[in-house]
Amino acid sequence: MGKTENLFLFFKKWSRGKGIEEIMNSQSRPLLDIKNLVKDFGGLRALSNVSLNIQKGEIRGLIGPNGSGKTTMINLITGIYNISGGAIYFSQDRIDGLQPNVIAGRGVIRTFQIPRVFKDMTVLENMMVPALCQQQSMAEAKARAEELLEFSLLTRMKDEPAKNLSGGQNMLLQIVRGFMKKDLRLYLMDEPFSGVHESIKGIIIKNIKAMNQEKMITFLIVSHEMTTVRNLCHRISVLHKGELISQGTMEEVANDPLVIDAYLGGE
Amino acid sequence: MLKYRFNSVGLLLLLLIAIVLPFYLADYWIHSLTVALYYVIMAVTWNLLGGYTGQFSLSHHTFAVIGSYTSALLIIRIGTPLWMGIVSSCIFNAFISLLLGILCLRMRGIYLALTTWAFAEIVKSYIRMDFQFTGGDRGLNTPLFFKTIDPLPYYYLFLAFAVITILIIAIIMRSRIGYYIRAIRNDELAAQAMGVNTVRWKVFSFMVASVLASMAGTLYGHFIGLVSPVLGEFSEMAFIIIFVVIGGMRSQAGPVVGTISVRFLAEVLRKWPEVRMVIFASVVILIMRFFNGGLIEFLRKVYQRIRHGKDGESVSVFQKME
Numbered sequence: 001m002g003k004t005e006n007l008f009l010f011f012k013k014w015s016r017g018k019g020i021e022e023i024m025n026s027q028s029r030p031l032l033d034i035k036n037l038v039k040d041f042g043g044l045r046a047l048s049n050v051s052l053n054i055q056k057g058e059i060r061g062l063i064g065p066n067g068s069g070k071t072t073m074i075n076l077i078t079g080i081y082n083i084s085g086g087a088i089y090f091s092q093d094r095i096d097g098l099q100p101n102v103i104a105g106r107g108v109i110r111t112f113q114i115p116r117v118f119k120d121m122t123v124l125e126n127m128m129v130p131a132l133c134q135q136q137s138m139a140e141a142k143a144r145a146e147e148l149l150e151f152s153l154l155t156r157m158k159d160e161p162a163k164n165l166s167g168g169q170n171m172l173l174q175i176v177r178g179f180m181k182k183d184l185r186l187y188l189m190d191e192p193f194s195g196v197h198e199s200i201k202g203i204i205i206k207n208i209k210a211m212n213q214e215k216m217i218t219f220l221i222v223s224h225e226m227t228t229v230r231n232l233c234h235r236i237s238v239l240h241k242g243e244l245i246s247q248g249t250m251e252e253v254a255n256d257p258l259v260i261d262a263y264l265g266g267e
Numbered sequence: 268m269l270k271y272r273f274n275s276v277g278l279l280l281l282l283l284i285a286i287v288l289p290f291y292l293a294d295y296w297i298h299s300l301t302v303a304l305y306y307v308i309m310a311v312t313w314n315l316l317g318g319y320t321g322q323f324s325l326s327h328h329t330f331a332v333i334g335s336y337t338s339a340l341l342i343i344r345i346g347t348p349l350w351m352g353i354v355s356s357c358i359f360n361a362f363i364s365l366l367l368g369i370l371c372l373r374m375r376g377i378y379l380a381l382t383t384w385a386f387a388e389i390v391k392s393y394i395r396m397d398f399q400f401t402g403g404d405r406g407l408n409t410p411l412f413f414k415t416i417d418p419l420p421y422y423y424l425f426l427a428f429a430v431i432t433i434l435i436i437a438i439i440m441r442s443r444i445g446y447y448i449r450a451i452r453n454d455e456l457a458a459q460a461m462g463v464n465t466v467r468w469k470v471f472s473f474m475v476a477s478v479l480a481s482m483a484g485t486l487y488g489h490f491i492g493l494v495s496p497v498l499g500e501f502s503e504m505a506f507i508i509i510f511v512v513i514g515g516m517r518s519q520a521g522p523v524v525g526t527i528s529v530r531f532l533a534e535v536l537r538k539w540p541e542v543r544m545v546i547f548a549s550v551v552i553l554i555m556r557f558f559n560g561g562l563i564e565f566l567r568k569v570y571q572r573i574r575h576g577k578d579g580e581s582v583s584v585f586q587k588m589e
């Protein structure tokens with residue numbers, strides 16, 4: 001019982017709503033609209049009837065115990081896997097069934113739980129790839145890359161092959177590389193803070209906040225770090241065993257008995 | 268920056284030597300240099316495919332064979348003019364490589380290697396079997412490009428074609444397509460998630476490499492005056508890989524340096540063919556194990572050592588290589 005209380009207090013302590021009323025109350029159609037999403041892997045139902053929508057300019061947190069389907073959700077949105085049922089709309093267009101590169105072309109970028117950088121290419125060359133997939137000139141892309149690397153304190157590593165980077169630096173590069181997409185609109189991040197040193201974590205958070213405020217980029221962030229999620233996200237969605245069990249501000253979610261149950265492993 | 272300058276200065280020097288060289292050489296050596304230039308084209312184009320794009324194709328030599336036969340058969344069986352035979356061969360190979368490229372799209376590593384190897388065997392076996400049409404093992408006599416057996420004009424023809432091929436690939440690799448192709452080899456899924464149309468650029472790379480190889484094969488037929496299944500032997504493919512690996516995979520000058528030096532060594536050791544193969548194979552093993560960058564990386568290090576001296580900066584350069 002003591003354990004329950006601790007966790008509950010932890011949730012309560014950090015659960016203060018962030019000024020998002022304008023976004024939540026906005027009458028506009030959501031940027032990302034997921035309807036009754038289902039995903040089966042053979043006999044295993046990884047996601048069942050998940051409906052979720054995210055407004056433009058929102059930073060949404062996605063939490064849930066291991067194996068609850070968070071990564072699968074990102075893989076479905078970005079077209080890495082085919083959906084088994086339901087529909088995904090992005091800015092009013094249906095995007096499920098499209099190739100991953102086409103979805104990326106619409107401005108939906110993601111990071112991977114285990115960083116996937118181009119190891120034999122330098123840090124700068126890594127940055128160039130997403131920019132050069134659009135109609136950006138080499139010079140323009142390079143200037144932007146240098147600016148972003150500077151902001152993320154990676155300038156020193158610019159000409160190193162990415163394989164020489166540490167795990168945390170790889171994660172940072174992976175994240176900053178996504179910002180090279182000029183018409184980035186929705187950024188999906190799969191556990192961007194796991195295995196990352198505090199100082200790099202700070203840089204990642206700084207990046208997300210800046211991009212959200214300056215460019216109105218929308219984020220969906222999967223993370224286990226409640227402190228960071230609370231600090232960063234306007235609203236939180238909770239997945240458990242492939243079902244969306246709760247949604248709302250950190251306060252609402254933390255007080256939801258279903259969530260407390262899920263996190264305490266109530267089988 | 269230093270790397271680029273080193274590359275282009277080296278290549279320009281090589282080109283200058285290549286242009287004046289025949290004036291000092293006997294016909295025999297001009298002939299074998301022309302053959303070497305054919306292999307330069309094969310090596311450089313395979314490097315685009317197997318090196319930069321990561322599609323370890325084992326049917327690259329087969330495109331040279333298909334190229335030479337397409338042109339020869341059109342000229343001999345239908346009587347088309349030489350130039351039309353060559354142009355048709357180019358178009359036909361673009362089509363075949365498109366089909367094979369699409370077939371291999373979802374394959375990687377060993378699966379792609381096996382599929383392309385099977386394709387190579389099918390083509391070779393067909394040529395052997397359908398001897399009434401293809402001439403079988405004896406091959407077919409085909410018209411000479413310059414209507415002479417003097418190797419000198421052929422030497423310049425192949426030199427020009429090799430330079431054009433090297434330039435085409437250098438331009439591709441420095442353009443945005445070069446970034447896509449390298450990203451695809453490093454991590455196809457991540458490349459796709461960044462917006463790279465992996466299907467398009469893998470097929471593109473396959474087609475560019477194959478069509479250029481087929482053109483080299485076509486011209487080779489009209490240089491020797493004979494097309495035969497010998498160019499379709501697996502050992503031909505093995506040699507192309509040997510040239511690239513010894514010279515330096517995924518570098519632009521590597522395959523050129525590799526081909527010229529191995530071919531030269533092959534000529535010197537001509538009297539002992541078994542010894543020669545043992546030597547090449549051993550060098551490949553040694554390079555794979557100890558010196559991934561190949562000859563070109565070795566030359567680059569020597570060059571840096573000369574430039575910077577034994578002390579000082581060279582130390583840090585070597586440490587960075589680790």
Ligand SMILES: Nc1ncnc2c1ncn2[C@@H]1O[C@H](COP(=O)(O)OP(=O)(O)O)[C@@H](O)[C@H]1O
Binds near residue numbers: 046064068
């Ligand atoms: N490619 C796959 N094949 C089969 N099962 C999978 C695959 N990917 C995920 N799963 C299963 O789907 C469930 C959800 O996994 P995942 O989305 O990775 O969870 P999370 O990211 O929330 O930890 C797990 O039971 C996992 O084993």
Ligand SMILES: [Mg+2]
Binds near residue numbers: 070071072113
């Ligand atoms: Mg996961």
